[in-house]
Amino acid sequence: MSNVIQAIEAPADFGEFPDPLGHFGPYGGRFVPELLMAPLEELASAYAHFRADPQFQAELYADLQYYVGRPTPLYFARHWTEQVGGAQLYLKREDLDHTGAHKINNTMGQALLASRMGKRRIVAETGAGQHGVATAAVCARLGMECIVYMGAEDVRRQSVNVYRMRLMGAKVVPVESGTRTLKDALNEAFRDWAANVDDTFYIIGTVAGPHPYPEMVRDFQAVIGRETREQCLEQHGRLPDALVACVGGGSNAIGMFHPFLGDTGVEIYGAEAGGEGVETERHAAPLSAGRPGVLHGNRTYLMENADGQIMPTHSVSAGLDYPGVGPEHAWLKDTGRVRYVAVDDNDALAAFHGLAQLEGIIPALETAHAIAYAEKLAAQMDPDQIIVINCSGRGDKDIDTVAEVEGADL
Amino acid sequence: MSRIAHRFAQRRAEQRKALVTYVTGGDPHPEATVPIMHRLVGAGADIIEVGMPFSDPMADGPVIQSACDRALENGTGLAGVLEMVRAFRRTDNDTPVVLMGYLNPIEQIGYQSFARDAAAAGVDGVLTVDLPPEEGSEFVAALTAHDLDPIWLIAPTTRMERVNAICDQARGFVYYVSLKGVTGAGTLDIDDVGSHVDTIREATQTPVGVGFGVRSGDDAARLGQVADAVVVGTAIVSRIAENVGDDAAIGDAVHAITQELRQGLDSPLVESAP
Numbered sequence: 001m002s003n004v005i006q007a008i009e010a011p012a013d014f015g016e017f018p019d020p021l022g023h024f025g026p027y028g029g030r031f032v033p034e035l036l037m038a039p040l041e042e043l044a045s046a047y048a049h050f051r052a053d054p055q056f057q058a059e060l061y062a063d064l065q066y067y068v069g070r071p072t073p074l075y076f077a078r079h080w081t082e083q084v085g086g087a088q089l090y091l092k093r094e095d096l097d098h099t100g101a102h103k104i105n106n107t108m109g110q111a112l113l114a115s116r117m118g119k120r121r122i123v124a125e126t127g128a129g130q131h132g133v134a135t136a137a138v139c140a141r142l143g144m145e146c147i148v149y150m151g152a153e154d155v156r157r158q159s160v161n162v163y164r165m166r167l168m169g170a171k172v173v174p175v176e177s178g179t180r181t182l183k184d185a186l187n188e189a190f191r192d193w194a195a196n197v198d199d200t201f202y203i204i205g206t207v208a209g210p211h212p213y214p215e216m217v218r219d220f221q222a223v224i225g226r227e228t229r230e231q232c233l234e235q236h237g238r239l240p241d242a243l244v245a246c247v248g249g250g251s252n253a254i255g256m257f258h259p260f261l262g263d264t265g266v267e268i269y270g271a272e273a274g275g276e277g278v279e280t281e282r283h284a285a286p287l288s289a290g291r292p293g294v295l296h297g298n299r300t301y302l303m304e305n306a307d308g309q310i311m312p313t314h315s316v317s318a319g320l321d322y323p324g325v326g327p328e329h330a331w332l333k334d335t336g337r338v339r340y341v342a343v344d345d346n347d348a349l350a351a352f353h354g355l356a357q358l359e360g361i362i363p364a365l366e367t368a369h370a371i372a373y374a375e376k377l378a379a380q381m382d383p384d385q386i387i388v389i390n391c392s393g394r395g396d397k398d399i400d401t402v403a404e405v406e407g408a409d410l
Numbered sequence: 411m412s413r414i415a416h417r418f419a420q421r422r423a424e425q426r427k428a429l430v431t432y433v434t435g436g437d438p439h440p441e442a443t444v445p446i447m448h449r450l451v452g453a454g455a456d457i458i459e460v461g462m463p464f465s466d467p468m469a470d471g472p473v474i475q476s477a478c479d480r481a482l483e484n485g486t487g488l489a490g491v492l493e494m495v496r497a498f499r500r501t502d503n504d505t506p507v508v509l510m511g512y513l514n515p516i517e518q519i520g521y522q523s524f525a526r527d528a529a530a531a532g533v534d535g536v537l538t539v540d541l542p543p544e545e546g547s548e549f550v551a552a553l554t555a556h557d558l559d560p561i562w563l564i565a566p567t568t569r570m571e572r573v574n575a576i577c578d579q580a581r582g583f584v585y586y587v588s589l590k591g592v593t594g595a596g597t598l599d600i601d602d603v604g605s606h607v608d609t610i611r612e613a614t615q616t617p618v619g620v621g622f623g624v625r626s627g628d629d630a631a632r633l634g635q636v637a638d639a640v641v642v643g644t645a646i647v648s649r650i651a652e653n654v655g656d657d658a659a660i661g662d663a664v665h666a667i668t669q670e671l672r673q674g675l676d677s678p679l680v681e682s683a684p
Contacts (some may be wrong), residue, residue: 020546031513031540033469034576035587038567177475178466187468194469197567294513294540295466307487308515309465 014261014337017328022211022298025334026184027327030210032297036190039197044212046117053220056116063108064223066101067141068098070105072224073386074231080358087241087381089374091361091391092228093231094252101364101393102224102252103134107203108221111138113396114201121145121200125189127154127182127248128319128366129161130393133203136170146170154318161397179312182322186296198258206249207326210297214326221255228388229259236386242267242377245390246319246370247287247340252392258328273315273375274342284313286325287333287340300327316345316405317365319397345405347372352402353396364393365401413534414559414582415505417456417636418617427634427675429454430583430619431668432510432643434461434477435494436486438654443494445657446650448666451505453665454672458498459537459643462491462511469539473644476651488515488524492531499532508561508582509533513549521552528558535559535582543576550579563587564610566602579612583639584610586620598623604636627674634675642671 011017022028030040040122050056052140064070072093081089094102107124114122122144126132132148139146148165152174155162165172178184186209193202205213207221218366232240243260245253247270260266268303275283283289286301293302295310303323315321332338348365351372356362367390381387403410411419431450447458463481467474488511488627497509509528516524516538528536530559536558541549543562550560559582564573566589576582588603603620610618620633621641633640649663 029545030542031545033539033565033569033587034542034543034563035469035565037542037572038565038569041569177472178479183466187466190468191471259617293517296468297540302514302520304514306518308518309482309487310514 008023024331027330071227085386086378090388095394101130103131106220107134107138110203119201124187129158136165136168140168149185154178175354206251224255225259241385241387244374244385245267250326256390268338270340271369274344275314282314284315285342288342300330319366343369362395365398427640428456430457430641431455431458435491436481437477438480439484452593453668459508464512495531506534510537525556529556537561568659583617627670628673630671
């Protein structure tokens with residue numbers, strides 16, 4: 001079922017994409033109801049203006065430094081490396097960002113943009129809750145009204161994050177429609193935006209959605225890859241041999257990958273949620289086992305049935321439980337620049353425990369997918385080689401989920 | 411002349427406005443739709459929009475999303491909807507039928523195959539709510555090659571340059587979304603709608619239909635003052651939802667609301683008359 005589109009030649013410069021209408025090769029674009037075209041054009045033009053504004057960039061940089069806590073360390077996981085026996089394993093510690101995940105790099109950028117555009121009401125959607133928490137935090141900091149849509153099933157799975165959002169003043173709206181997960185929360189957030197476009201800014205949490213979101217979110221997250229590049233050069237005098245990141249919508253992954261796309265010596269891997277296995281229907285791996293289609297404003301790989309209906313997804317990680325993926329990833333898959341693999345629930349859970357015990361770092365379940373794949377990869381590589389894994393978030397939020405799956409009593 | 415253009419010409423000659431009614435194909439079950447379509451026509455509908463059910467109808471409100479869910483649960487896909495139009499055509503060769511839905515199910519069939527099959531089934535126009543003209547040239551080419559009218563939406567937020575660009579491609583009728591939001595939301599501001607419709611009329615001779623937020627005969631009467639057609643979806647689908655499990659009651663309820671809308675449209679409010 002996969003590989004419907006044959007590999008196409010990689011462009012000379014990945015940095016030149018997307019095109020002005022938001023296309024990454026055949027992917028991306030702007031597939032939305034007419035009502036949203038004007039606000040998207042307004043957003044694209046505001047973003048183009050402020051990304052080139054040194055004052056805006058300086059303000060964002062200061063917030064990333066003093067509020068988010070950047071730069072995050074590039075950490076050598078010595079004990080883990082010794083256990084695996086192979087390439088050296090380094091973690092880019094996005095779990096140390098304020099609120100516990102990379103998500104805040106992007107919400108900080110979009111919230112600043114919203115305030116420059118004069119919009120004081122923020123809507124967002126969230127799956128695992130990390131994007132919702134990061135949005136609630138920046139809204140509190142900037143004094144903005146914050147409404148977060150969250151699938152009712154995810155509200156149940158991530159009650160601690162729901163409480164955190166409410167503590168910071170956000171209104172969390174459980175979404176009861178459809179599969180009651182992230183995709184339904186996205187539908188609901190789009191509807192709110194459509195009804196309130198005059199005063200409302202929609203902060204999308206991943207590199208999907210209509211143009212300019214995939215480009216804008218990528219740019220805000222690319223700080224991860226830029227730092228990784230500089231830190232690796234500083235610490236080792238050379239670039240890493242491989243990068244690994246988990247891919248749900250794909251924002252932490254594209255943030256790490258993008259600054260390295262031109263470095264052809266660096267192998268890049270994205271780990272999707274294999275759930276109970278990509279051969280079953282219980283997974284969330286559109287790049288590994290889906291095909292191209294149109295959903296949520298962009299053309300990309302989707303999990304869909306033969307009639308073009310979007311399939312229910314499954315992952316032990318609520319944050320990866322999404323039937324689509326950012327359009328730039330779709331294109332990186334087709335060009336062959338990034339290799340996408342599926343990691344199933346059991347391997348992710350084992351990696352979750354492994355990193356906690358070997359390094360004293362409890363990774364998010366999303367991140368655990370990348371950890372699991374990095375172990376397999378490292379074991380086939382030489383001890384003088386370097387793998388950097390994007391440790392995209394911390395796992396405190398997932399403790400209830402893991403305890404429930406494993407029957408532990410908290 | 412297409413069936414849609416012909417129907418508008420007829421109504422114009424009678425100095426009446428057209429009534430466009432929406433029903434989700436396969437809601438609540440596949441056998442229900444064709445009888446509902448005939449009841450709509452019998453009660454005075456001029457053009458029937460048949461929704462192609464989609465799992466994630468982002469531009470629709472909860473009423474139409476639930477209709478999509480019922481249709482999908484009972485096994486209706488795009489092929490099923492085309493079969494319903496074919497069955498409708500066996501006894502009604504006059505009433506224009508417009509398919510309305512989202513792009514992804516169409517993409518999976520392929521634009522050319524979809525346009526060919528839709529035309530063969532007796533479809534007259536197609537409206538895809540998540541396909542703007544910027545991304546739509548290939549699809550429009552496929553539709554026009556099979557004499558299908560591409561129906562486009564214009565919103566209160568649409569800039570004049572885009573109104574012009576959209577009108578250049580529009581055939582059948584242009585669909586003005588009368589309020590900000592999703593189907594079934596909010597209340598109407600008739601003066602605001604009127605001024606937008608006037609703007610659209612400057613850009614095109616194509617008839618202008620207005621929809622979103624029409625609930626009653628009075629609403630239809632007021633919108634009929636400013637538009638060539640009134641489009642009603644949620645109010646009809648609500649009547650279906652209230653009577654799931656009893657097809658006869660669905661038919662009667664659909665008939666009653668459609669008749670109310672028709673009467674409202676045919677007898678404009680006295681105080682608003684020119």
